[in-house]
Amino acid sequence: xxxxxxxxxxxxxxxxxxxxxxxxxxxxxxxxxxxxxxxxxxxxxxxxxxxxxxxxxxxxxxxxxxxxxxxxxxxxxxxxxxxxxxxxxxxxxxxxxxxxxxxxxxxxxxxxxxxxxxxxxxxxxxxxxxxxxxxxxxxxxxxxxxxxxxxxxxxxxxxxxxxxxxxxxxxxxxxxxxxxxxxxxxxxxxxxxxxxxxxxxxxxxxxxxxxxxxxxxxxxxxxxxxxxxxxxxxxxxxxxxxxxxxxxxxxxxxxxxxxxxxxxxxxxxxxxxxxxxxxxxxxxxxxxxxxxxxxxxxxxxxxxxxxxxxxxxxxxxxxxxxxxxxxxxxxxxxxxxxxxxxxxxxxxxxxxxxxxxxxxxxxxxxxxxxxxxxxxxxxxxxxxxxxxxxxxxxxxxxxxxxxxxxxxxxxxxxxxxxxxxxxxxxxx
Numbered sequence: 001x002x003x004x005x006x007x008x009x010x011x012x013x014x015x016x017x018x019x020x021x022x023x024x025x026x027x028x029x030x031x032x033x034x035x036x037x038x039x040x041x042x043x044x045x046x047x048x049x050x051x052x053x054x055x056x057x058x059x060x061x062x063x064x065x066x067x068x069x070x071x072x073x074x075x076x077x078x079x080x081x082x083x084x085x086x087x088x089x090x091x092x093x094x095x096x097x098x099x100x101x102x103x104x105x106x107x108x109x110x111x112x113x114x115x116x117x118x119x120x121x122x123x124x125x126x127x128x129x130x131x132x133x134x135x136x137x138x139x140x141x142x143x144x145x146x147x148x149x150x151x152x153x154x155x156x157x158x159x160x161x162x163x164x165x166x167x168x169x170x171x172x173x174x175x176x177x178x179x180x181x182x183x184x185x186x187x188x189x190x191x192x193x194x195x196x197x198x199x200x201x202x203x204x205x206x207x208x209x210x211x212x213x214x215x216x217x218x219x220x221x222x223x224x225x226x227x228x229x230x231x232x233x234x235x236x237x238x239x240x241x242x243x244x245x246x247x248x249x250x251x252x253x254x255x256x257x258x259x260x261x262x263x264x265x266x267x268x269x270x271x272x273x274x275x276x277x278x279x280x281x282x283x284x285x286x287x288x289x290x291x292x293x294x295x296x297x298x299x300x301x302x303x304x305x306x307x308x309x310x311x312x313x314x315x316x317x318x319x320x321x322x323x324x325x326x327x328x329x330x331x332x333x334x335x336x337x338x339x340x341x342x343x344x345x346x347x348x349x350x351x352x353x354x355x356x357x358x359x360x361x362x363x364x365x366x367x368x369x370x371x372x373x374x375x376x377x378x379x380x381x382x383x384x385x386x387x388x389x390x391x392x393x394x395x396x397x398x399x400x401x402x403x404x405x406x407x408x409x410x411x412x413x414x415x416x417x418x419x420x421x422x423x424x425x426x427x428x
Contacts, residue, residue: 061284064283066280075102081101106249125155125160145374158196161205177225180213180214180327204232206232248278308404309416312405334370337355338379
């Protein structure tokens with residue numbers, strides 16, 4: 001190349017980010033918005049945003065604190081860190097120090113920082129949330145996809161973890177365990193968590209327990225991995241899913257005393273990046289985490305609506321040939337249509353990407369292909385977010401109506417219609 005010849009601007013991009021596009025969940029949301037703007041009726045089952053409004057008392061707390069304008073402590077407002085400690089003690093029976101709480105602008109940012117600060121390989125099951133692996137690639141960490149089995153819900157299993165760790169017992173690793181899970185809706189039992197904890201302890205694997213959907217466990221029986229592996233587990237949670245406040249961007253990490261060095265290191269990096277999380281949001285989050293007479297009803301009705309809707313979707317798609325694990329929490333289902341491969345290939349559909357694109361074109365139902373979550377490209381799998389309904393109206397109706405099949409067909413009609421369109425389309 002001549003010294004005077006202009007270079008393409010792309011040569012200055014970090015090699016780890018070349019070729020990267022927007023996060024798949026955000027991309028499908030933006031594409032859906034464009035199609036709606038063009039006049040298409042789109043059923044938006046791509047982005048997993050809570051359909052429910054922020055509870056009134058939490059929203060009121062934000063309004064009362066709109067005047068808060070000062071930079072807060074890097075780790076977070078002291079009152080909020082104490083509220084997190086009290087909330088974890090109340091919900092999990094575990095004790096932590098407020099000094100070991102780190103508040104951030106969403107758990108996504110904190111997950112990026114922990115991979116930046118902790119020098120270890122990333123270990124995640126296939127499938128996993130769309131941003132775990134791309135964050136590791138940006139930073140330059142090695143990624144290990146754990147083998148999984150459909151019959152156990154495509155989650156982390158002790159023998160697969162043992163198999164990986166045994167290859168290099170002393171290598172530092174970070175396992176991210178998400179329960180309730182995105183994209184599968186899988187919730188781990190106490191026995192599963194205990195067995196996983198044994199392997200983690202044996203090989204001194206650091207664990208990040210992503211519990212952002214904890215409040216959406218359909219039977220209100222969420223259990224944290226930290227109960228079984230407290231010395232090596234960091235709890236990740238926030239307001240986005242169970243409190244309906246995704247756009248508020250507030251998350252937090254909870255560290256045991258044994259990992260205070262990591263909390264402090266992350267706080268040091270945070271001080272040079274995001275500085276502090278929005279002050280009004282932090283003050284409002286104190287109220288969100290405190291006990292309030294309206295919160296149990298809000299959470300109970302939210303869970304019941306999601307459970308009934310997930311059950312309807314599971315039964316409808318299963319009757320169309322989908323194979324999946326029944327979801328136990330969260331907003332998602334992860335159906336696989338390998339039983340329909342012959343008829344789908346006859347229609348020119350041989351992989352998950354083509355499946356999702358053709359479904360959108362033909363029916364207006366927007367979903368994401370399984371490969372976005374770490375599944376094989378050729379697999380006929382997809383993730384559905386059952387959230388395209390008016391959550392406020394549904395919660396209002398739940399006060400006087402039983403939450404059953406008729407309820408979701410009436411108050412979550414866009415989702416039930418989308419699921420039925422998808423089932424009919426697959427049947428061809």
